[in-house]
Amino acid sequence: MLARRSATTLARAGRYYSTASAEAGNEFLAQRAAVKEHAKGTTKLWRNVSFFVCIPVTILGSAWTWKLEKEHHDHIEHLKHENGGELPVRPDYEYLNIRNKPFPWGMQALFFNPEVNVPAGPKE
Template sequence: MSLIPRSTRLAARAISKPRTYSIVVDAPSAEWVSKREAIKHHAAGTTDLWRRISFFVCIPGAFAVVAWVRNVEAEHAEHQEHLKKENGGHLPEVPAYDYLNKRVKPFPWGPNSLFFNPHVNKDMSD
């Protein structure tokens, strides 16, 4: 293919064609503008409402839950220490119920769970 036909084809493509979907629109009607302003006003009020709910309800509620959980966990830790003192420095042995810690298939990493914690969980390697 020679250079002249190729360049004429490119020049023909480069000529801008009028777009049939672009038309000039008149200014929006006053009814549409008033509805749009009402929507903006409602959105601003709703945004302000939820901002107040977040600041004055959710954040103090989260702090209250943190304080409650902290107190419950402190009581639990005191109870655990009390049990350790009664049993010579160790927690009492958990009863070996048949329905607890059943293993149909062994785990690839051993008999304990993947998140095994020796201070909290029973060691299943026995």
């Protein structure tokens, strides 16, 4: 009798667990398919954002910066032309370009351009 009850209980439990695992498997597959569909849509969205927003904005920003720098260069050349080939002397204010301690690469800033920037040095 005990063996029969155990066998019946095990059979019922097996049916329950097989049904539960099948339902869980179907739910897992459904979630997996939903994730794949979401990934496809998201990938398409960001590809379109990259191609139709980021690239044109980068091109327009580059063109705007080139135009602005060209105007600046033309202005510098105009000032040189007006002053006999040299830039006009800038006022040497005591609070500008103070360097009490040199950078590891020297006294000037990392992107120092001698054509445009005033050389810095220690103020006394």
